[in-house]
Each structure stands twice: as C-alpha cells, then as structure tokens.
Amino acid sequence: MNGVEPGTPCWTDLATPGLEDAKRFYPQLFGWTGRVSTVPDAGGYTVFCKDGRAVAGAGPPATPDQVPIWSTYVATDDADLVATRVEAAGGQVLVSPFDVSGQGRMAVLADPAGAVFSVWQPMAMRGAELFNAPGAMCWNELVTPDPEGAREFYALVFGWHAEERPTGSVPYVGWRCGARIVAGMLPAAEPLPADLPAYWTVYFAVEDADATAARAAELGGTVLVPPRDNPAGRSAALRDPQGALFSVSTLR
Template identity: 70%
Template sequence: MPEGARPVGATPAPRGVDVSTVPPGTPCWVDLATPGLDEARRFYPELFGWTGRVDPEPEAGGYTVFLLSGRAVAGAGPPAVPDQEPIWSTYVATDDANLVVGRVRRAGGQVVVPPFPVFDRGRMAVFADPAGAAFSVWQPMTFGGTEMSDRPGTMSWTELVTPDPEGAKEFYGLVFGWQPYDERPGPGTYAAWRLGDRVVARMVSPPAGGSPLDGPAYWSVSFAVADADATAARAAEQGGTILVPPRPVPTGRQAVLRDPEGALFAVTTHPTPSRQG
C-alpha cells in the first residue's frame, strides 16, 4: 500500500487508551480495502450494528473507523491501487516495524510495502509469507488498534488458509514467535498459534475444491455474532453472498460470506460456556 493511499487506524485514539499495552505479536486491527467505500459504510453497520467515523485528513481518502458502543473495532478505506480486489486485511502489533522487515526476509517472505508512518497514529508495513498470504504489521503511536473484541460485532479471530502449513508454522514462528499446536486430529490441518499462553491466530488447509480467493494462501477475518444463521441471512438480504452456509466448526458455528463488493469474511457464533450448579 503506497504511503498515504489508505492509512490504517486513521483517527486519533480516544483518551485513556494505553497503546503501550498492545502485546507485540498479537493481531490488533483489521480493515477493508474496497472501491465501494460508500456501500461498505451501509452494509457493515446494518450487519453488525456499527457506526462510522470518517477521518478528517484529506490524505486519508475517506478512511472510516467503524465503532461499536463508541469503540474502534475495524476500518475501511479505498484500495491502494485502482484494480485491487476488495479485501479484509489483518494487522499484527509490533514494537518495531523495521525489525520485522529483517525477520520476514530471513524467513523467506517478501516485503510488499516497507514501513511508513500513518499520520501520528503509528507505522505500518505490508508483507507476504512464502506461500503468498499478505499480512501487515502495526507499530502503534497514538492509535493502538481494536478497542473491543470477542463479543458480537467485533473481530473474533484471524485465520490463515494455506497449502503449506508446515512452512507457515516455521515462518510465523520466526517472525512473531508464534508456537503452533494441532486442534483437530485427522486429515487436513486445523491448527492454532499461541503466543505465551494466549491463542492469537489459527490456520487451516484450503477447502476442498479450491480457495474462494484467487491466491493459494490468504488471511481471513472472522467476526463474532450472536447467531451465525441469522447474520448470514441478513447479509444476503443486504446484497451480500453466502459462500459457505452456516455449519459447525471447532470453535462454534460459522458462515463464510462476501459483501456486496466481493470482499470475503466470516461470521462465527461461539458456544456459550455451560454453568455448573
């Protein structure tokens, strides 16, 4: 993404947000690059109950921070280049974007966009892993990223879909210190990454019949919802597409959707923990 084309988190952080508490190596923000920004501002608030705050900086190109209960949960802006496909992107927190450049190169990845400042909010860079999956890093200054998660209408998790899970385990371990473990035995791959004692991301093999995206590997974004079936139906009513109907997954019940401009995302209902007594 060229400098100034689509800044991430292009809004000052609310007072009281301590960006120093964002753990490095943790996915901290997701945003949408889309040529249909006005449509995104309509579709996602109707789907998730978000409101939008447009950045006043002219260079931000109308970048919008979506809010839930007044807290930043995701962003959307114009694409970096005119022919870019609409896509949700994952950002991983770092305390030094320049150091990540060296780690990515040594691990066999590519530097797509070197680190650059996004106003006074932070610094970002864009990379690709050896299988071609794109991801970004975010070095916070006045904006720390997502201010709410793991509740309906917020980012639930990010998941790598890759034909090379063993290579991915090595690469992300070298770059972020993630430790993988298999969550589901049997054919195919369904694994999670831990950073310390926290699960920070997941990884799956491509679905049978091929990837819903053009590339062989990609990062997908899942948003938590109270009812995946109802949310999928509402998305279709609002002009979206149901790619994979709601179905059980190891973490709950999930549907894979496209928004009206074609951006891929998932919605997941997590099981409610049972209460004893």
C-alpha cells in the first residue's frame, strides 16, 4: 500500500458547499495545485497536489445539511468488515461502503461520541503520495469528551492500542497500530462546538505555523487556537472561510 498499512491514516478530504472558495483558499495557503476529476458523477471532486504529489482532496457535501468538514481516512483491507465492527462497537455507519469509480471502496462512520471518520480500501488510488512535509498531512487527532469510550471503540474497530504520551499537564494518548504510533487523542478541555460533538482533526505540516495562521486570516479564515508550542512542534487550529476545522504544525 505504498507504505500506508491497514489501520493507518492514508488520506484526507474536505466536504464543503463552498468548493470553489476552497479551491481558492487552500492553494494560496499551502501552495497546492488542483486536479479536477472528469468523472461525471464526482461533483467536481478535486485532488490537491504539492510538488506534483497528491496530498488531499475536496468535494461537495454528501447531504445538503452536512457541515463543512475535513475527514480522516484510515486505510483498510476490508471496508465492509470495518463498518460491521463499527456498528457492533456502538458507532454509526453514516454512509455504507461503496465503490468510488474503481479508485477504492470507502465508508463514512462515526464513533459513539459522534466523531466522524472514513475508511479507504484502496484499488487504483492508494492514498496520499506525500506525508510529513510542508503542505502535506502530518498528523490526525481525535478530540473527544469520552476518552475511555474511545479507547474501547477504536481497539475493537482497528485494533489500536492507547498509549499515554508525555505531554506535560494535559493527558495525551497515542494510538499504536503494530510498531507505529499512527494518530493521537486529546480529551476535550472545554465544551465542544455544537456542530462537533467530538471530532477528528487533520494536521498539515508547514514551514512556519505563525505565518500560516496569519495568512489564513488574511484569506478569510479564522484562527481558533493561536500558534503555540507542544512536544511535537508548534501548532495552530484554524477554520477556513466556510467553517471547516483543520490544524497546522511546524514539525520539530
């Protein structure tokens, strides 16, 4: 799977009613170029590339009332089996597994606290072609009011093991899949926004988190959490002009 093993975040995309605005905002923020799908029923789905390599996507929302959201896709060998496990573990299957034009098979799911994520069973499209470089996805993190419930759920669904990570005063969990820590979990420190009962956030690596946050605001976005240092680097939480949440990080 081009180095992306089952149980590992492999792709991210944005569902938004403001697709044209997203195709303006993100290329100006990250230096991306866009490649629009020619498949008739793709709704203008756009693959964003950095230095010619696919890093993320964007398309219209699945339903008219869906809030703009960046989705974390976890690689799997069997999307149907994961959907079955999600239901058995108390989660929800929001969109049942379906084939995507020969590119792969996916499903949209939610954990018991409401955090939405997707799975990707690769066919022609294996996932992102660049990780952990400026303009590419570098981390995925669950923010939830129910960390204990999440430990049980994701262990049952993906076989992840929760490991406490030394981060200072805030308890932080790393999700171990085999030999690697593939994602993280942070307990919600304050009431979450009404449209996000719990959520997965996608981090994009940048050269300078402070400059990127300032640029996002200039382009019509919002700085939710100003840049601040953490053990992994320096990060900021942002919203794009349509309200989709994402984070950026300068890696150590």
